[in-house]
Amino acid sequence: MSGIVEPPVIAVQTIKITRYDYGLSALIPHTSVQYNINCYNDNVYVKTISGLLEGTQYMEWVNDDYLDAFIKAKVQELGIK
16 A cells, blocks of 8 residues: 655654765875765774865865865765754
């Protein structure tokens, strides 16, 4: 059996992120690199954040401090504002 929901219901899920790891891929020299951040609640995977570092961000990604701060900021953007 099935049914139609009228009006549609918007379901919101709250997730807790306690740690993350990230990797870089799809490097195009002097142009861009893709980042993938895997977020976890303890050891349970909950979400992936993906994007592209280009322009000024690309020029800075070789600096470990910059990259670590950039990735952490992307995870923190998911938080309640």
